[in-house]
Amino acid sequence: xxxxxxxxxxxxxxxxxxxxxxxxxxxxxxxxxxxxxxxxxxxxxxxxxxxxxxxxxxxxxxxxxxxxxxxxxxxxxxxxxxxxxxxxxxxxxxxxxxxxxxxxxxxxxxxxxxxx
Amino acid sequence: xxxxxxxxxxxxxxxxxxxxxxxxxxxxxxxxxxxxxxxxxxxxxxxxxxxxxxxxxxxxxxxxxxxxxxxxxxxxxxxxxxxxxxxxxxxxxxxxxxxxxxxxxxxxxxxx
Numbered sequence: 733x734x735x736x737x738x739x740x741x742x743x744x745x746x747x748x749x750x751x752x753x754x755x756x757x758x759x760x761x762x763x764x765x766x767x768x769x770x771x772x773x774x775x776x777x778x779x780x781x782x783x784x785x786x787x788x789x790x791x792x793x794x795x796x797x798x799x800x801x802x803x804x805x806x807x808x809x810x811x812x813x814x815x816x817x818x819x820x821x822x823x824x825x826x827x828x829x830x831x832x833x834x835x836x837x838x839x840x841x842x843x844x845x846x847x848x
Numbered sequence: 849x850x851x852x853x854x855x856x857x858x859x860x861x862x863x864x865x866x867x868x869x870x871x872x873x874x875x876x877x878x879x880x881x882x883x884x885x886x887x888x889x890x891x892x893x894x895x896x897x898x899x900x901x902x903x904x905x906x907x908x909x910x911x912x913x914x915x916x917x918x919x920x921x922x923x924x925x926x927x928x929x930x931x932x933x934x935x936x937x938x939x940x941x942x943x944x945x946x947x948x949x950x951x952x953x954x955x956x957x958x959x960x
Contacts, residue, residue, distance in 0.1 A: 733894075738891075765948075774937065774950045774952050774953055775950045777947060824891055824892065826892075834880070834897060835880060836880075836882065836894065836897050837882065837894070837939075839884070839891045839892035839893075839894075840891050841890060842889070842890060842891040844889055
């Protein structure tokens, strides 16, 4: 299994500003994912972050709003830009472990963002 | 397009009851199905992973079953405790998209 940490755990930001969320994994992983969970909703995939290439974004999410970096196999950042109250959500980082043929995903503790 | 649904949306039971949470999915072309637990405002904890070739998995008081042909999974919790109170999410890893698709969740409250 993988142990994932995220920083910050929560933040309150003013509209128009940006927040960068860090995700650190305790082992090297190929695939990292960023999800958004809006209040009372289930998880929605924002993008897949692969080391050495640009992130792949899901429909409805764009790089200008959610730029992602993946400088190595244990670290990634997600920036949420030009914040509006609609961006208030929990943002979660996850990794997929494909060792042994078991495609299991592990999640970080999440970052709770409130935009005022 | 894969869709995952969970029933019931919310459940409140007294301590000690055995209970069943349901998950259904529309496309049986999956690698696996995972059950997660989420405490309020927190991340997800993986509870059980069932491969597409498996019928069930057990961990402690939890038992998850999978019937891929009918697109259904159940999570059975034995002798429920107040500490089991959380939201339970199922998710399928779909062949066609290679992405994890989440259900809508069941919010469980176990009262003393």
